[in-house]
Amino acid sequence: MITWEEITDLQPIASRTIINSINKGRVSHAYLLQGERGTGKRDIALLLAKYLFCLHREGANPCHTCNNCKRIDSGNHPDLHWIEPDGQSIKIEQVRNLQKEFTYSGMESNQKVYVIQDADTLTVNAANRLLKFLEEPSKQTTAIMLTENGHSILSTIRSRCQIIELQPLPPDVMNQRLQDEGVHHLEANLLSALTNNTKEALSLHQDEWFAGARKIVVQLIEMYVQKPEDVYLFIHQQWIPHFKERTEQQMGLDLLLLGFQDILHQHIKEDTTTVLLPKEDAKMERAMMSFSKEQLLFILQLILTAKRKLKQNVQPTLVMEQLALQIQR
Ligand SMILES: [Zn+2]
Known part of the structure; x- marks a missing residue:
């Protein structure tokens, strides 16, 4: 269970931007989170979704214990949709299905969130379809797109999103984390040269x-x-x-x-x-x-x-x- 404090450690600018917009009551209707593997895109998307659905939030923080928070943690919230590439790409069919789901009001409230993972793999048709969707934002729908290659995303889509740039973890920070997990410092040097993701580094280690x-x-x-x-x-x-x-x-x-x-x-x-x-x-x-x-x-x-x-x-x-x-x- 991730908190804004933890995200702020790794991504100070990104989290400040999001927390500010929450505090001002101006959560954007579409975000594009771009950054390398391991920069926390998924964690940020989950936390933002939790905030939006949480029944007992305090400031920008969700409670992590209410029914909604729990269902998001277990991947079972009916109004939170994750779209991932089907094979190499995200196809128009997937966007169509999403839209169909969204024509009904939220299952439980009017709030709806969809997360598009690897958004750069949207086919041109799928991207154009999605664009129409983004052009008519409903107040209570939030799109969160995640990508490692922000520049492969259609400029028409980019221009409708608030773009959040995520920075890679500095190698010395990564190195120290691995050593804290018991990895020998020479091994930590190699692993942090290979990946930016602590979890991935630890799994390579074993x-x-x-x-x-x-x-x-x-x-x-x-x-x-x-x-x-x-x-x-x-x-x-x-x-x-x-x-x-x-x-x-x-x-x-x-x-x-x-x-x-x-x-x-x-x-x-x-x-x-x-x-x-x-x-x-x-x-x-x-x-x-x-x-x-x-x-x-x-x-x-x-x-x-x-x-x-x-x-x-x-x-x-x-x-x-x-x-x-x-x-x-
Ligand atoms: Zn909650």
Whole structure:
């Protein structure tokens, strides 16, 4: 159960904006919350919804104990609707169904709230349909849209929403939180370089697949240093079978990026901390001798390009084969 105090810790500007509008009795009829993964979009949407439905609120705070608050916590409030992508996108059918539900007055009161998750995945038709809905705001209907890519949202929709920008958690804050949860500080460095979401970081920390992924990435980098001729085989025997899903493949490339960055950072400044590769190690020495700064910068570019190709749905095995060959050159 999240409170405004907790949100204010992470998102001071956003929460002040929302609390102010609540205090002035000017809750907007549509919000667009935009920010990276882990910046608290969902928590803010839930808290705002709770405030709107709560029977015993105090100031901007819902009570968290009334019937309405409880039903929101358990995902069972009849006048709060969550829309999520159906597969890759949010389809016009989903918006139509929402509108149908909303033509009846609220099940219990006139207050209605809908939350659209990943609002950037609305198809053009769905977005246009939604636009009509936003153009005729009813006093007691509140739309809360959540997105990681605010700029992929139609400007006509954006212009009808109050836009709330959420800031990513600073890495040192994240790092400290993980250490408070018992994560070793070196491990915390790596996890906070990979994600902005404390929960996700903690689950990676306990994930066997992730432990295996790290090992493979470190081995691959060592192989580039010691036996580049075996890399191609290693990719097929170890990498491809381990990194199966798209998100896993992206994670693999993120780790590889961090590993090569470690070598580059050691080149530039010896006292920087590394996040993936052990620092005081003969292997690091050898890695620094094998790659010049210029080569490392080039390799980082290649990995970023490979990440983009994966996003564009290029066949993952092909992406990795090309990357392997390009890095060797
Ligand atoms: Zn309540």
